[in-house]
Amino acid sequence: MNLKEKLQELAIERQNLTVALYEVSGAMKILEQQILEAEPVSTPPSDTKALNQESKAVSSKSKA
Secondary structure: OOHHHHHHHHHHHHHHHHHHHHHHHHHHHHHHHHHHHHOOOOOOOHHHHHHHHHHHHHHHHHHO
């Protein structure tokens, strides 16, 4: 195989790999979007929830 043929072969391989890269990148974006849509609405951590309940308890005692 001479150099011109090898160069042509490598150019075709590069083109095929570029197409594959775009396909994989697109698939990853689709999966990322599906994951984001499937995640439940974020809830505050339990520590924050406990602090909010304590604040409510303190404010209700001060009103009484």
